[in-house]
Amino acid sequence: MDLTWLRPHPDDLTFLDRNGVRITGAWFTVDGRRYAVPDLVEVWTVTGPRPPFASRAFQAAGLIAVVAAVASPRLDTTTAWLGVGVALAIPLTAALIALRVQSRPLSLYAHYRGRTVRLLESTDSVWFHQVCRALDRARAYNGHG
Numbered sequence: 775m776d777l778t779w780l781r782p783h784p785d786d787l788t789f790l791d792r793n794g795v796r797i798t799g800a801w802f803t804v805d806g807r808r809y810a811v812p813d814l815v816e817v818w819t820v821t822g823p824r825p826p827f828a829s830r831a832f833q834a835a836g837l838i839a840v841v842a843a844v845a846s847p848r849l850d851t852t853t854a855w856l857g858v859g860v861a862l863a864i865p866l867t868a869a870l871i872a873l874r875v876q877s878r879p880l881s882l883y884a885h886y887r888g889r890t891v892r893l894l895e896s897t898d899s900v901w902f903h904q905v906c907r908a909l910d911r912a913r914a915y916n917g918h919g
Contacts, residue, residue: 787915790908793901795894797908799915804894812916814884814893817909819902822879831869838862882906 787799796803802811823829842849842858849855877897882905884893893909896902 789912789915790905795905797905797912799912802893802909802912809884809886809891809893811909811912812918813887814909814913815886815918817882817884817893817913819906820881820883822881824878825872825876828869828872828876831865831872834865835862835869838865882909 790797882894
């Protein structure tokens with residue numbers, strides 16, 4: 775018994791339609807660009823670099839640790855080691871705050887009709903992963919994945 779007539783038309787099936795992104799069974803539309811979902815193959819995500827401030831703060835903490843290691847024979851008082859601990863805590867705390875406040879950019883890529891395209895970039899990880907899940911569902915509807 776053929777039940778294919780029960781399956782909705784790909785254009786009638788919407789997986790996501792928010793914040794300028796629309797994903798249907800047939801199309802992935804973002805920022806005025808439109809991609810046919812069946813032609814999106816090998817979809818992957820890329821995480822961008824950490825914030826430069828955080829990297830520099832980690833480097834400063836490393837430098838302080840190296841200097842403390844070299845100077846350790848002369849650090850014979852509790853006060854000196856306490857000073858090293860405080861000197862390490864300041865850049866480490868700053869780096870952790872920077873990592874928490876400044877999100878890393880996330881990018882969604884795919885091979886589309888023989889070329890690599892970036893479909894979406896966002897620093898909002900919740901939104902980004904919602905888009906990824908919706909695209910996964912649209913691709914599964916079309917027999918991918």
